[in-house]
Amino acid sequence: MKIDLNSDLGESFGRYHLGNDTQVIQLVTSVNVACGFHAGDPDVMAQTVAVAEKAGVKIGAHPGFPDLQGFGRRQMKLTPAEVKHLVTYQIGALQAFTSDHRLHHVKPHGALYNLAANDYQLAVAICQGIQQVDPELPLYGLAGSELIKAAKAVGLPAAQEVFGDRNYLPDGRLVPRSQPNAVITDPAVIAARVLQMLQTHTVTAIDGSQVELQPDTVCVHGDNQQALAIVARLRETLVQAEVKLQSF
Template identity: 60%
Template sequence: MRVDLNSDLGESFGHYVLGNDDQILPLITSANVACGYHAGDPNVMAKTVAVAEQNGVAIGAHPSYPDRVGFGRRRMDMQLENVENMITYQVAALQGFVKGHRLHHVKPHGALYNAAAKDLPLALAICRGIKRVDPELPIYGLAGSQLIVAAREVGLPYASEVFADRAYQADGTLVPRVKPHSVLHDPQAVAERAVGMIKEHAVTAITGERVELEVDTICVHGDNEEALAIVRALRSALKDAAIAIAPFDPRHA
């Protein structure tokens, strides 16, 4: 049994520093690097890629709506052609910083990710934007969501993603951040929950229902105040459960 452990990183810009990237990177297997639209800038992108490469961490693009003020967490009404183009633009920008090999994956950020989980036309536009850069570049999408449906339809490899530090609704989507108890902060509780998700292929929704899901990769948000402690607890729990940690490989999915 194996799983990928990913985190959203590279979300600083200018003099503004967010997260503990240098400490988290050695503990994960893949990094989702901001591409400048919700956070990040060329210097942060270059540094994050370099540190990820030094630690043998798989590098993925983390494209977003153009929303720095809202950190990419506000949905925007955009034409699908514009969505496709902005995905290509951001993914290709990060690809330019990766030395000697391809990007490993793409994971949409924030409101774009959550909207595409329910909106098939939007999810298809995202997948087309990725495919234009590299038709073999996997997308990380919420398990059981329209992002997974779109990837199959477009012919992209995909990884079913779950969240160790987020509460779930009965339909398999994430509880919106504006609601109470949407983000989990206790490292040990998050770690135990993640192991259960992997072994049982299911999670308990905030309202008590059992939600079935596939698990290829687990995300811990880098901007969670307890992110470093959560990643450490998660690695320890996975080791105790004899679950190997390795970058997602579509050949083994």
């Protein structure tokens, strides 16, 4: 078995510090860096890219809605064209900070990610925004969602993403963050869930049912207060289970 272990990072802004990015980067195989719209700023983007490059970790863009106050987790009604341009703009901004002006992947953030997981036209717009920059740049999208379907339809490479620190609904969607049981913080529970996903290609939903999925990459959110402990425990568990950790 093999899996890409990714984390959403670079989400500090100005004088406000969020997460343990430098430490987390040493434990993962790829990172999704905020591009200044939902979080991050030019200085944070540059610093996060530099640390990731030094560690040999693959770098992806993490574009979101222009909503710093809501951390990109509030829904916005934008046209497909607006979403396409929003994604292209943010990819270009982060790409400029890399030493070779190339990225490894793109993963939408927050409300944009979750809306597109259920809205095919929105998902297509995101894929087109990526293609505008690089038609070979992979999309990271929720396993089994409209994001994956859209990527296949337009010919964009895609990695099916699963979440160790989020609970699932019976239909394969993530439990909304507005609900108290949306986020899991216990490192041992998260490690066991991810191992189940890899070994059985299923995850236990909140009603006890089994949701089928095909994991290519697993995410741990960098803003989770236990992020560093979670990533460390997860990495240890996967290595002990002889799972190879490598970027998609």
